[in-house]
Amino acid sequence: MNENVLEMHNIEKQFNGVPVLKKMNFSLKKGEVHALLGGNGAGKSTLMKILNGVYTKDAGQIRIDGQEADLHSVEDAHKKGIAMIYQEFSLLPAMSVAENIYITREWKKGGLIDDRKNMKKAEELLKWLEIDNIDPRVAVESLDVGYWQMVEIAKALSQDAKILVMDEPTSSLSKTETKALFKVIRQLKEKGISIIYISHRMAEVFEICDRVTILRDGVNVATVESRDTTMEEIIDKMLDAAAKTSFERVERNFEQSGDPVLRVRDFAYGNKLADVSFDLYPGEILGLAGLMGSGRTELVESIFGIRRNWTGDVAMRGEPIKSKKDAMNKGIALVPEDRRQEGLILQHSIKSNFMLPSVRQMRKGFLIDDKKGADISREYIEKLSIKADSIKQMAMLLSGGNQQKIVLGKWLARGPRVLILDEPTIGVDVAAKAEILRIIRQLADEGVAVLMISSELSELVAACDRILVLYNRTVNKELSGREIESEEVLHHAIQGL
Ligand SMILES: Nc1ncnc2c1ncn2[C@@H]1O[C@H](COP(=O)(O)OP(=O)(O)OP(=O)(O)O)[C@@H](O)[C@H]1O
Ligand SMILES: [Mg+2]
Structure with missing residues (x-):
């Protein structure tokens, strides 16, 4: 008797002659939650795309329920009961939640799509997933990015999967929403569904996963029961050098002085936010905490001139901000949460992506200083440990975490006066997270004002001088200095307790 629902043996895969997976082995038991961990670019998504029939392996075998499986298309994989929730969203924003869930096989009535049945099924x-705050009738684009993930999960489960791959499902979820997801995962487990779980949030692994496989440079370096290992051991196996992974809070002795650089007064946005007022000072790291959908993203996008339907006063050094262009000219940078959609031109090289927001600064008369663009790209590839073949590589071909780092890097390279970060460490590995926090502190020390949204409370606690908690449509609480003592305190504030 073989209890493995899935066995992957000696899987090999190259891209343009560069080996990404080297004799990689992986197995999955029935009803197991199995973590697949590794640094950015280790090969996790590639292995899972092979399982899902998106990529074809160069060598090796895949067995499902003991039977050799030939997976040449996503359809093949579906037939074998494999479903995957991608790191990149695969939803059609303009279509409704229900249409997205059942798009691959909508119920038809005499050749026509049976909308009512779709809707009922989606409901x-x-x-069943206990997701009660999503109306299946609304368009996906009207939902917060965090909810897109929930729709992805519903979509995958609608396909009667027995093996479900989740590639960083919680990267934009807060603690409360993550708990809701875990509840769903436990239900699935009980029903005998096996889950492969990719995450860069180490603590989650111990909460939800039975076993852990660690991938490093395309090789399985260890598969262990999670109760038999520790976070330190995992990180040690995962990363090359002894990575700086300290998330200890660093007291920065910051004191507000002079005039605030950014001033927000009586800000209101639809029925999401009202009476929001705060100041941001040069050299300050100000955190913005709240639940998914609490309006954090809307607030910063309004400040940055992207959104229009708000009221109140927002001023940068005393002057109102008229548009996104105006915001950029005034020295504001916004690193968006959904970087694949908003932050990157996927068909362009790393270098062009780096040059985009800085083109003005790189102009030499009518010419653009290409060398400067190349220098900056190299500098940030080094600073953020971006894994790429060359600066000419297309952004599309990079791993998820490395794409995220490019977007972050290109805004940092602009040398902003006010740096707004919407989930700055989403999708990056633990070493890069610590490094990004270090860079944020360094910029603040140089006088940059930082406004940072994060769902990872440990990050806010580690980095911020002050934290505003959005709850019940407004700034419900403000914590500063010694009040920012633990994640617990912050968690309670976010839940309005
Ligand atoms: N289609 C492709 N063409 C060329 N290179 C690719 C392609 N897909 C992936 N790669 C490369 O393969 C390597 C592994 O990528 P993969 O996406 O599997 O990493 P990952 O472990 O999922 O990382 P992350 O944690 O950042 O998501 C990366 O160096 C990436 O650039
Ligand atoms: Mg990946």
């Missing part, structure tokens, strides 16, 4: 599924 049942969302109810």
Whole structure:
């Protein structure tokens, strides 16, 4: 008797002659939650795309329920009961939640799509998942990015999967929403569904996963029971050098002085936010905490001139901000949460992506200083440990975490006066997270004002001089200095307790 629902043996995969997976082995038991861990670019998504029929392996075998499986398309994989929730969203924003869930096989009535049945099915599924705040009738684009992930999960489960791959499902979820997801995962486990779980949030692994496989440079370096290992051991196996992974809070002795650089007064946005007022000072790291959908992203996008339908006063050094262009000219930078959609031109090289927001600064008369662009790209590839073949590589071909780092890097390279970060460490590995926090502190020490949204409370606690908690449509609480003592305190404030 073989209890493995899935066995992957000696899987090999190259891209343009560069080996990404080298005799990689992986197995999955029935009803197991199995973590697949590794640094950015280790090969996790590639292995899972092979399992899902998106990429074809160069060598090796895949067995499902003991039977050799030939997976040449996503359809093949579906037939074998494999479903994957991608790191990159695969939803159609303009279509409704229900349409997205059942798009691959909508119920038809005499050749026509049976909308009512789709809607009813979607409703049942969302109810079963205990996701009660999503209306299947609304367009996906009207939902917060965090909810897109929930729709992805519902979509995958609608396909009667017995093996479910989740590639960083919680990267934009807060603690409360993550708990809701874990509840769903436990239900699935009980029903005998096996889950492969990719995450860069180490603590989650111990909470939800039975076993852990660590991938490093395309090789399985260890598969262990999670109760038999520790976070330190995992990180040690995962990363090359002894990575600086300290998330200890660093007291910065910051004191507000002079005039604030950014001033927000009586800000209101639809029925999401009202009466929001705060100041941001040069050299300050100000955190913005709140639940998914609490309006954090809307607030910073309004400040940056992207959104229009708000009221109140927002001023940068005393002057109102008229548009995104105006915001950029005034020295504001915003690193968006959904970087694949908003932050990157996927078909362009790393270098062009780096040059984009800085083109003005790189102009020499009518010419653009290409060398400067190349220098900056190299500098940030080094600073953020971006894994790429060359600066000419297309952004599309980079791993998820490395794409994230490019977007972050290109805004840092602009040398902003006010740096707004929406989930700055989403998708990056633990070493890069610590490094990004270090860079943020360094910039603040140089006088940059930082406004940072994060769902990872440990990050806010580690980095911020002050934290505003959005709850019930407004700034419900403000914590500063010694009040920012633990994640617990912050967690309670976010839940309005
Ligand atoms: N289609 C492709 N063409 C060329 N190179 C690719 C392609 N897909 C992936 N790669 C490369 O393969 C390597 C592994 O990428 P993969 O996406 O599997 O990493 P990952 O472990 O999922 O990382 P992350 O944690 O950042 O998501 C990376 O160096 C990436 O640039
Ligand atoms: Mg990946």
